[in-house]
Amino acid sequence: MREKLTVIKVGGKIVEEDATLRQLLNDFAAIDGHKVLVHGGGRSATKIAAQLGIESKMVNGRRITDAETLKVVTMVYGGLVNKNIVAGLQARGVNALGLTGADMNVIRSVKRPVKDVDYGFVGDVEKVDATLLSDLIHKGVVPVMAPLTHDGQGNMLNTNADTIAGETAKALSVLFDVTLVYCFEKKGVLRDENDDDSVIPQITRAEFEQYVADGVIQGGMIPKLENSFEAINAGVSEVIITLASAINGNGGTRIKK
């Protein structure tokens, strides 16, 4: 039987605020067994870019990443956000190791080809080194992955954190029985975004497509669900979208094959 492993993805609003991040790190530290944390930080990057006079542009939930923006996201995701989380986990007795995709070549990507939109320095994941991650995990290390990859030719590339989580979970599902949890500031995928008690407990791809057509699911939730369906269909055992303060509970939305 494969060993169990939990991949938690935490994004924007939660990592930006001290109180919510502290709670998340406490809950993450309490998870038994093998685990990986993937973080975003899009809001922090937007804020710091603005302070530097750089405007942020998002298309389909992805950041248009020009050369200046790439410098900002490399500093913010690979530096500030990643190292704050690593230090926070070390303080909780978790032997965290911060990684971008370039570190030990753990995630190789290719610059997204220009079709309708030129995303600039944005990477599409080509390969996640699951063996390397597994070796680290079996040494008691807890990888903390930033939303940055590299192309193998010396260039860092910005990669959506939900995609990093999905691709990492997929790659590790060959070696482990993986549960992937996307946590954020709402109780799950909601029928009415303004009603926290309207959680959709289970969702199929067909239902998802209908909700998108009806305008119930939109914005950042679309790539999150696309990555979720891809992961569940590629061998990840369980995918859950839930409230950050409930990662160890039973609520949220479960993705159905």
Ligand SMILES: Nc1ncnc2c1ncn2[C@@H]1O[C@H](COP(=O)(O)OP(=O)(O)O)[C@@H](O)[C@H]1O
């Ligand atoms: N039906 C829905 N249920 C819950 N959230 C939704 C829904 N439709 C759109 N959203 C939006 O999706 C956002 C989550 O996506 P995103 O901001 O990319 O997440 P993250 O916090 O992980 O970076 C929520 O903050 C919410 O505004």
Ligand SMILES: CC(=O)N[C@@H](CCC(=O)OP(=O)(O)O)C(=O)O
């Ligand atoms: C290409 C691309 O869009 N990259 C994302 C990476 C950060 C991210 O995904 O952060 P959240 O999880 O907090 O949204 C961005 O720069 O916003």
